[in-house]
Amino acid sequence: xxxxxxxxxxxxxxxxxxxxxxxxxxxxxxxxxxxxxxxxxxxxxxxxxxxxxxxxxxxxxxxxxxxxxxxxxxxxxxxxxxxxxxxxxxxxxxxxxxxxxxxxxxxxxxxxxxxxxxxxxxxxxxxxxxxxxxxxxxxxxxx
Numbered sequence: 001x002x003x004x005x006x007x008x009x010x011x012x013x014x015x016x017x018x019x020x021x022x023x024x025x026x027x028x029x030x031x032x033x034x035x036x037x038x039x040x041x042x043x044x045x046x047x048x049x050x051x052x053x054x055x056x057x058x059x060x061x062x063x064x065x066x067x068x069x070x071x072x073x074x075x076x077x078x079x080x081x082x083x084x085x086x087x088x089x090x091x092x093x094x095x096x097x098x099x100x101x102x103x104x105x106x107x108x109x110x111x112x113x114x115x116x117x118x119x120x121x122x123x124x125x126x127x128x129x130x131x132x133x134x135x136x137x138x139x140x141x142x143x
Contacts, residue, residue: 045135047087048111050101052126059125073120077101085114098126108132 059066080086080103089101105111112130120126 045138046132047135048103048105048108049131049133050089050103050111050115051098051129051131052100052120053098053129055124055127057124069119069123069125073118073125076118076120080114 059069077086077089085103085105087102087104089099089103091099101115103111103114105114108130111132115121115128115130118126118128121128
């Protein structure tokens with residue numbers, strides 16, 4: 001039997017993704033927002049998971065314009081990290097067909113605006129879906 005090693009960050013991202021994907025299954029955005037507000041009222045932190053999917057506009061070459069578009073996205077993600085907005089994120093492995101980001105925001109509207117300001121989203125390189133979830137299990141608590 002093969003041994004599998006999973007880092008704490010990988011586990012946190014996987015858990016966050018599964019919670020975000022299951023929360024609101026079959027529910028509309030209003031139900032998701034209501035659920036996020038209810039958990040926040042009970043002092044359970046609400047975070048936002050961003051699921052990016054590459055579009056056909058994603059550069060496949062290493063030309064200067066292609067590299068500049070991807071670099072602008074990475075620079076924006078670094079700015080969000082430096083502001084304490086993004087917590088963890090990165091491309092799916094191993095296929096790199098998209099990415100996930102776990103972030104803080106005051107509400108879904110704020111999270112959606114922040115992601116809409118990403119140059120990769122503005123330029124059509126990624127389609128982004130923002131989903132609220134509550135941190136029922138966190139690395140920084142015994143909750």
